[in-house]
Amino acid sequence: MSVLVAALVLAWVCLILLVLAMAGMLRQIRELQADVAQLTPRGRRPLVGRQLDALAGDTSTVLLVLSPGCGFCEVAHRMVAEFAAAHPQIRFEALSFRAADWPADPSLPVRVDERLFAELDVPWVPALLVVDGSGTAASARPIGSEEALREQLSELLDTAKPLPGV
Amino acid sequence: MIVLATVTAAAALLLIRTGIDHLHDPATLARVLAGPAARGVAGRRLRAARAVAVVELLVGAAVLCSLALGPVLPTPLLGTAGPQWLLATQGLLYLGFTASLWSRYRRGDQTDCGCTALPAVVGPAALARAAGLSLASLLAALVAPATTALDSGPAGLVLVAVGAGVLAALLHALPAAIDGLPTAQPGRAA
Numbered sequence: 001m002s003v004l005v006a007a008l009v010l011a012w013v014c015l016i017l018l019v020l021a022m023a024g025m026l027r028q029i030r031e032l033q034a035d036v037a038q039l040t041p042r043g044r045r046p047l048v049g050r051q052l053d054a055l056a057g058d059t060s061t062v063l064l065v066l067s068p069g070c071g072f073c074e075v076a077h078r079m080v081a082e083f084a085a086a087h088p089q090i091r092f093e094a095l096s097f098r099a100a101d102w103p104a105d106p107s108l109p110v111r112v113d114e115r116l117f118a119e120l121d122v123p124w125v126p127a128l129l130v131v132d133g134s135g136t137a138a139s140a141r142p143i144g145s146e147e148a149l150r151e152q153l154s155e156l157l158d159t160a161k162p163l164p165g166v
Numbered sequence: 167m168i169v170l171a172t173v174t175a176a177a178a179l180l181l182i183r184t185g186i187d188h189l190h191d192p193a194t195l196a197r198v199l200a201g202p203a204a205r206g207v208a209g210r211r212l213r214a215a216r217a218v219a220v221v222e223l224l225v226g227a228a229v230l231c232s233l234a235l236g237p238v239l240p241t242p243l244l245g246t247a248g249p250q251w252l253l254a255t256q257g258l259l260y261l262g263f264t265a266s267l268w269s270r271y272r273r274g275d276q277t278d279c280g281c282t283a284l285p286a287v288v289g290p291a292a293l294a295r296a297a298g299l300s301l302a303s304l305l306a307a308l309v310a311p312a313t314t315a316l317d318s319g320p321a322g323l324v325l326v327a328v329g330a331g332v333l334a335a336l337l338h339a340l341p342a343a344i345d346g347l348p349t350a351q352p353g354r355a356a
Contacts, residue, residue: 003321006168010329013169017336024291024344031346 047122047129047140054116056135061091062156064108065117067125068100076126076143081108083153090156095120128152168322171233174306175330177256177299178229180282180337185223187283192216198266198280222259229256229303233326253307260300267293278348282338289345295337 055061064080066073077094084092084107094102094110097117102110122129124142128149132138143149188195192215199218200211232249267279270288279288286292 003168003319003325006172006322007325007329009169010172010325010333013173014329014332014336017333017340020291021336021340021343024340024346028343028346 047120048137050120051134051136052116052119052131053135054113054119055131055137057091057133059091060130060132060138061093063129063131064092064094065120065122065125065127065129066094066096066100066102066110068096068098070125072143073100073126074102075146076149077102077108077110079146079149080128080153081105084108087157130156168325170302170306170309172326172329172333173299173302174253174256175230175233175326176333176337177260177303178226178233179330179334180299181222181226181256181259182230183334183338184282185219185221185226188215188219188222191283192219194278194280194283195219198278225252225255225259228252234323250307253303257300257303257307260296260303264293264296264300267296276348279341279345281341284338284342285348286341287345287348289341291344292341295340299337 092108094108096112097114099112126143129137130139192212195215196211199214229252232252275288278285279292
């Protein structure tokens with residue numbers, strides 16, 4: 001066997017080994033992808049349009065989603081409570097999964113409901129949601145700053161439906 | 167004969183690499199030697215693992231020298247059939263690895279094969295590699311005892327050297343690429 005033929009044979013052997021290795025690695029990547037897909041937590045469903053019977057009522061509700069561990073939630077709670085007191089024609093409610101030191105305010109009752117909080121699965125806290133009478137989330141936005149909250153609350157005056165008889 | 171010499175040289179290079187890896191980390195091989203029932207790695211197993219590593223290193227280096235230089239080195243020590251004995255020893259070593267891997271594969275062992283430092287589960291690729299290299303080494307011992315890379319001239323020597331290096335690198339990574347990574351270490355529950 002000449003050197004050229006031997007080189008050719010060896011090159012083919014190496015190519016076959018490379019193809020086998022690549023096929024094996026592709027198979028492993030596919031398996032890994034399948035495993036990762038199974039490990040990924042439940043994907044977040046779109047918040048707007050989600051219907052929750054627990055939030056259904058006779059009119060729309062502005063829901064402030066809070067968390068005890070969130071620093072800005074206290075400020076958001078105070079601002080929304082002040083706004084709610086000034087606008088009794090709009091129903092406001094706050095939701096948290098655990099009780100915290102937020103001051104009791106009749107214009108902004110705090111609902112502590114771990115299950116509802118988990119069902120809502122809001123990606124941000126604090127967040128401001130508008131829920132219509134059927135319990136469907138009509139809008140959902142994170143509250144990033146005091147200015148953003150003021151802006152959102154002023155928009156609410158234009159869009160929120162007033163309470164019946166108010 | 168160049169092809170056979172290249173494959174045998176690749177087997178020798180892989181054996182050297184395996185020996186170095188096992189000397190560097192004898193615990194992995196010691197766990198393989200202890201078997202799945204063993205809970206720890208005893209000092210006796212570590213010594214056995216180091217001994218296996220030294221044998222792998224010496225046999226690999228001797229076969230490589232024999233292929234490159236001819237019977238210069240082995241003849242004074244082992245007689246005129248020295249190169250044959252070295253190739254046969256290498257073939258038998260790989261045959262032993264094949265038997266061990268086959269026995270573990272049949273048991274459904276999903277741990278590291280302990281072949282090299284590159285972890286790979288006991289699987290068909292590791293088995294095929296060990297069996298193929300065993301066959302090539304034994305065949306070389308039978309049919310081409312006097313063949314050396316030097317006999318084919320400089321071009322043959324370059325081809326054997328480069329081919330063996332590339333083939334050894336490919337064969338080193340092949341079990342991990344095809345069989346995948348182990349789910350547990352030998353002798354430890356997954």
